[in-house]
Amino acid sequence: NAGVTQTPKFQVLKTGQSMTLQCAQDMNHNSMYWYRQDPGMGLRLIYYSASEGTTDKGEVPNGYNVSRLNKREFSLRLESAAPSQTSVYFCASRGGLRTGELFFGEGSRLTVL
């Protein structure tokens, strides 16, 4: 089983460029999440989708948009990248809101110059 798959794994952008991070899960999970990880700050929630067809802002949504394309896929878009968005991005999914466990992808390392 692939679990949660993120692409690309590495990306370098120039300030102002746009890009989309793709995420897909094959576990038939309802909920999906995008986190960013920065040194000393743990993981911070950007956006989440509690179920197909719904999306909501997390802790740090500014500068990002998301699309829950279907039950499997949840993409994160940077419309105009800024150096402050240099980070490692993780997608995660869970089967039920109360089962607790998040399953994480391996991360996408983004550098904005």
Next chain:
Amino acid sequence: AQSVTQPDIHITVSEGASLELRCNYSYGATPYLFWYVQSPGQGLQLLLKYFSGDTLVQGIKGFEAEFKRSQSSFNLRKPSVHWSDAAEYFCAVLKSSSNTGKLIFGQGTTLQVKP
């Protein structure tokens, strides 16, 4: 607002020594509590979780954690550390009443293991 604090940013222990990583949370009711581990260049893997019941929880890789309501703590322990345990460890909390499933993570503790 609920929060999670991991007081130790970096911990170094010798291989074979015991380990305790601290985690304190702020939440009015009993939350759901988790410990995750992240090896370099990898995603996060669940070590253990507490929902209710026995306050001493066993996890994978020989880890355990104890929920102490009076201290709002959920510390992670291992009796004898192996070199492969070197990683970053995250404590996380979920509101038991949550209908969104959002986890709040602590800042993380980096564990270094000396030979």
